[in-house]
Amino acid sequence: MSDDRGVAHDTDTSALLSVEDYARHVSELLSPTPVRNLPLEDCLGLALAEPVTTGIPLPPFDNSAMDGYAVRAADLEGATGERPVTLPVTDDVPAGRVEVAELSPGTAQRIMTGAQLPPGADATVAVEHTDGGTERVAVRTTVSPGANVRRAGEDVSEGDTVLHRGDTLGAARLGMAAAVGRAELPVHRPVRVLVLSTGSELVEPGEPLERGQIHESNGTMLAAAVRQCGGETRLLRFVPDDTDAFHAALEPHLEWTDLILTSGGVSAGAYEVVKDALEHSEVRFHRVAIQPGMPQGAGHYTSGGHRIPVITLPGNPVSSIVSFEVFVRPALRQAGGHHRTHRPFRWARLTGRLRSSPGKRQYRRGTFDPASDSVTVPGGAGSHLLSGMAEADCLVELPEDSTEVAEGTTVRVWLLD
Numbered sequence: 369m370s371d372d373r374g375v376a377h378d379t380d381t382s383a384l385l386s387v388e389d390y391a392r393h394v395s396e397l398l399s400p401t402p403v404r405n406l407p408l409e410d411c412l413g414l415a416l417a418e419p420v421t422t423g424i425p426l427p428p429f430d431n432s433a434m435d436g437y438a439v440r441a442a443d444l445e446g447a448t449g450e451r452p453v454t455l456p457v458t459d460d461v462p463a464g465r466v467e468v469a470e471l472s473p474g475t476a477q478r479i480m481t482g483a484q485l486p487p488g489a490d491a492t493v494a495v496e497h498t499d500g501g502t503e504r505v506a507v508r509t510t511v512s513p514g515a516n517v518r519r520a521g522e523d524v525s526e527g528d529t530v531l532h533r534g535d536t537l538g539a540a541r542l543g544m545a546a547a548v549g550r551a552e553l554p555v556h557r558p559v560r561v562l563v564l565s566t567g568s569e570l571v572e573p574g575e576p577l578e579r580g581q582i583h584e585s586n587g588t589m590l591a592a593a594v595r596q597c598g599g600e601t602r603l604l605r606f607v608p609d610d611t612d613a614f615h616a617a618l619e620p621h622l623e624w625t626d627l628i629l630t631s632g633g634v635s636a637g638a639y640e641v642v643k644d645a646l647e648h649s650e651v652r653f654h655r656v657a658i659q660p661g662m663p664q665g666a667g668h669y670t671s672g673g674h675r676i677p678v679i680t681l682p683g684n685p686v687s688s689i690v691s692f693e694v695f696v697r698p699a700l701r702q703a704g705g706h707h708r709t710h711r712p713f714r715w716a717r718l719t720g721r722l723r724s725s726p727g728k729r730q731y732r733r734g735t736f737d738p739a740s741d742s743v744t745v746p747g748g749a750g751s752h753l754l755s756g757m758a759e760a761d762c763l764v765e766l767p768e769d770s771t772e773v774a775e776g777t778t779v780r781v782w783l784l785d
């Protein structure tokens with residue numbers, strides 16, 4: 369097996385912080401963002417800060433589920449294709465009509481889907497079962513009382529709670545809010561994250577590379593990851609490997625920022641600018657029992673009266689995105705007020721065998737097959753192997769105590785977007 373080629377092996381696992389302890393530490397850094405009333409069109413992806421109760425029933429009035437004719441069911445007794453019952457059509461009721469006349473016995477009113485059921489009517493017969501007449505209508509079927517009628521309050525009653533605190537507002541929930549008459553909702557404003565990348569080897573995508581250089585990719589990736597979980601971002605991509613320049617780059621953004629998220633520059637090298645620049649702030653660097661993503665830092669950046677939470681992710685691209693998923697995403701979701709903070713997970717059978725780092729929780733990149741509840745891990749464990757991450761639809765969790773994981777073993781998989 370060679371699936372751990374290119375993995376940074378650290379055999380000293382004695383001083384490693386557990387994944388749980390570090391995750392808790394990170395989530396304690398952030399407080400919930402302030403609550404604002406925003407128009408519905410600005411609420412997509414944000415978390416509701418208070419429950420929504422409805423002041424009206426839905427539907428608000430009895431109405432027709434079909435285009436056809438409002439009738440009294442008893443008037444159609446015995447109607448068949450051979451012996452239709454013919455009724456005079458006394459009115460036309462389009463959707464939106466406010467005043468609707470009473471339906472007299474032995475008559476029909478032409479009615480549209482969503483239009484008020486006339487008082488006295490107890491059913492609608494669909495136009496397909498009639499000759500479609502406008503003066504008189506021949507009806508070829510019987511109907512039961514209540515047929516094709518949507519009763520007031522059938523969906524929700526006045527006073528019902530229709531949305532809950534902490535709900536993430538997606539299309540259907542925004543539709544629900546509009547349906548009960550809300551134009552605005554109280555939501556947690558998005559968490560504002562200043563994403564920054566350091567490294568003299570980094571070059572703007574689109575520019576040619578000299579030998580020894582790579583395109584900057586973590587900034588794009590992490591900013592997108594923040595936005596995917598409901599946050600707002602500012603991206604500083606080429607912060608120089610110089611501590612004064614680092615502080616100067618941050619300065620204009622400090623008033624705006626809820627969290628500073630860096631990648632790179634924190635391990636054991638000679639030019640670790642993030643580590644050097646944060647040395648005098650309240651940031652602590654840890655080695656966490658996770659692969660990829662072992663070198664981590666968290667705390668507060670202090671400057672000119674500001675005290676801003678900061679999380680420093682490792683620079684290897686897969687290390688940075690995996691540790692974002694494991695540590696940062698749940699913390700951001702919690703700060704944004706969402707009650708769903710974690711990705712959904714499934715249990716799945718491994719289609720091949722894997723080797724894992726002892727003493728560390730390993731996250732491998734996989735593709736999950738929901739039809740067979742199985743997961744395939746095509747690529748290696750190396751934290752520079754971004755293509756495997758780009759292909760993956762899940763992260764495969766191998767526990768700290770596993771070393772050789774046999775084919776067929778049941779593992780937890782975290783489903784990605």
Ligand SMILES: Nc1nc2c(c(=O)[nH]1)N[C@H]1C(S)=C(S)[C@@H](COP(=O)(O)OP(=O)(O)OC[C@H]3O[C@@H](n4cnc5c(N)ncnc54)[C@H](O)[C@@H]3O)O[C@H]1N2
Nearest residue numbers: 376565584585586587632633634635636662682683684687
């Ligand atoms: N002697 C040791 N060396 C390393 C250790 C260690 O414990 N002792 N840990 C290894 C592990 S594990 C990881 S993970 C990395 C973490 O390194 P840094 O966070 O300091 O990151 P850099 O050294 O700056 O970069 C690592 C790698 O990632 C590339 N990178 C960085 N930023 C970006 C970016 N914005 N876009 C694309 N790629 C980026 C960078 O070029 C390097 O290849 O350290 C190991 N070493």
Ligand code: MOO
Nearest residue numbers: 660661662687751
């Ligand atoms: O293995 Mo590092 O922990 O590449 O992330």
